[in-house]
Amino acid sequence: MRPLPPWLSYWIGMTAAEQWRSRTAAILIAPVERGFRPPYQGKESMMIASQLAKLIGVEQVSADAEDLAAHRFDRWCLKHWQDWQGEALHAPACVVRPRDSADVQSVVRFAAANSIAMVPWGLGSGVCGAVEPRPDQILIDMSAMDQVLSIDEENLLLTIEAGINGLVAEEAVAERGLTIGHWPQSIGISSVGGWISTRASGQFSTAYGNIEDIVYAIEMVLPDGEMVTLGKAPRAAAGPDLRHLALGAEGTHGVVTSVTLSLRRQPETRRFSAWYCADMASGFRAQREIVQQDWRPPVMRQYDASEVARLFPDYAQGEQCLILLVHEGPASRVDAEILSVESIMAELGLNPADAAAAEGWMGHRNTVPEWRDLLEQGLIADTIEVSATWSQIDAIYDDVVAALKTVPDCVNASAHSSHVYRSGINLYFTFACMPADTSVMGDRYLESWDQALTATAEAGGGIAHHHGSGRLRRDYLHYDLGENGLMLLRKLKQAIDPQGIFNPGNLLPPADAD
Structure with missing residues (x-):
């Protein structure tokens, strides 16, 4: 494998050998x-x-x-x-x-x-x-469909086969001073086609957008074997945007075979900042003010006190929460953004933390334990990503953490935010259960998910932010889509795949369960 550029190794926080093992x-x-x-x-x-x-x-x-x-x-x-x-x-x-x-x-x-x-x-x-x-x-x-088909440096477009690993695609454009700007934690082990199918989001999404903001065109084989190309120009008003028949469909509408993505030039400058806040609510207010003043740090992450103690022990200060920011782009804009962020934080009473916390996060952000390592330690755990408006998010944080703690054998219920929008924010909840009897781990797992999704929905939030729905969330889709929306999605599936041969049982709940 060709050695990674030093800046890319730094970005993903892994050596070339580690990436090869991951692939x-x-x-x-x-x-x-x-x-x-x-x-x-x-x-x-x-x-x-x-x-x-x-x-x-x-x-x-x-x-x-x-x-x-x-x-x-x-x-x-x-x-x-x-x-x-x-x-x-x-x-x-x-x-x-x-x-x-x-x-x-x-x-x-x-x-x-x-x-x-x-x-x-x-x-x-x-x-x-x-x-x-x-x-x-x-x-x-x-x-096996893992080739770079073209890199258009004038129009900043990358066309690749859908099976290509995301890191390989990023590496290909990095050699030309470009970036896709899509950095999911799974970049070393996920495919670009998978990004499309799950409506994925990357760690730098606050500035660069989610996959639906980056995709330019999609080639897909439909359930009858016919090929369709969805997307032709930078923008279109030629009816509904048919790219969304592939985005988030999770293999139920056909097979994505190639993708064209809109690229960016690599940033001129990158700087870091970090801040303490007394509680999650005050941190949410600060993040809202930053984005609503139209500043866009690509990375904005906020950890509750439990996660600070677990993930950033060297920076823990009692029950304080921690906000990490990555600022990048033209040097003059980065300087102006940091000055404005400092002013916002001071006005809201947030105190600066050591920026090394944010820089350190960059170095280890893709390092996560394998499920089997946790199982061997007697733990079953997962993360649950949801989203909500600014006016809903405080209650959702409180309600979901409280709901998770009601699950028997729960030893952790915590959260951090990682994707920020003008109108709201996401939350990543982490739970872990440690029952003495490993045969009930599955029950604890499903109960934790049920508690989190139900509490989110009851508080008005969205139950799926960027990992897709699969079989895990399919019975909760009515919370986001409504019964009529679910019926519409089922009609679309029937029209596209009348035999129901593409990934049956996934995404849509069984018809007799409606």
Whole structure:
């Protein structure tokens, strides 16, 4: 692998060797026991694999036991717990790795003609249960479609195949002094197609936007095998924006095969600042004032006292909360922004903290424990991202933390904010439960999610900010969409995929559950 530019290594906080290990780990998300064998693959599964091999080549189709096992699930914590407990989990009939859009079309047309369900797979970094293949389904692994197709430096456009790793795409444009500006924590293990499918958000979104603000065009194979290109110009008024049929669809409307993203030039200057606030409410007020005065630090993060003690122990000051800011762009604008932020903070009574806290966050921000490491310590945990208006967020923070603490065996309920808008903000809740009986971990996990999403919805907030919905949130979608909105989404699915062969069971709750 080509060495990373020094600035890029700094940004992602990992060495090239660590990134390579992360990418390799993404291919085999679930540890596979040496003696693992998937559930019996009957004649139907063998026929599916054989026919697909004839269509696109033997090397592109795998029914190998370890390959099937590695694609049973993604990074959803609940599935890792089930696997850790020894529960038998379904594997797909076969794993197909298309080389190009024509291969994807061939696979989809075969599946449509034979009414066989398909499950798209990017790099397996999803955390909400969008991937749950069954023995009679085809899993389409897009990781072989990983090429940079073009970099247009005049118009600042990057076109890549959908299976490319996000870091590889960023590295390609970084060599030309450009950046995508999209930095999810999973950048080393996620695909660009996955960003589209989950409506992803990156750590620098406050200035650079979420993926829907960065995407220029999307190429997608529909459930009948036809190809469609969505997006043609910097802006259009040619009817509804059809790119949103792919954004957030989580593999239920087709397969994204290539993406064009709008780029930025790398920033001239970067500086850091950090601030203490007496409580979360006073910090929210400060962040609101900054963005509503039209300043846009790309990174604005606020941690409650519990998270400060756990993540920034060297900077903890009693029950004080901590705000971290990253300022970047033209030097004159950065200087002006910092002066204005200092004035806002002083006026609101916030005290400066050591800016090294923010700089240190940059160095370790993508380092997180594996689920199995926590399970071995007796913990089941997760993060839950929601969002709300400024007038709702104080109550949501208080209510959700209180609700999480009612779950038996809860040993942590905390939160931080990480994405800021003129009209509101998101919150990332972290919970951990430590039951003496590991067999009830799954119950504690689902109860924690239920408590958090229900409390958020009752306070008027949105229950899904940027990780997608998958199977984990699908039964709560009515809170955000309303019953009529859910019905409309179901009608769209029926129109696009009348056979229901794309990722069945994902995103939409079963019809009989409405």
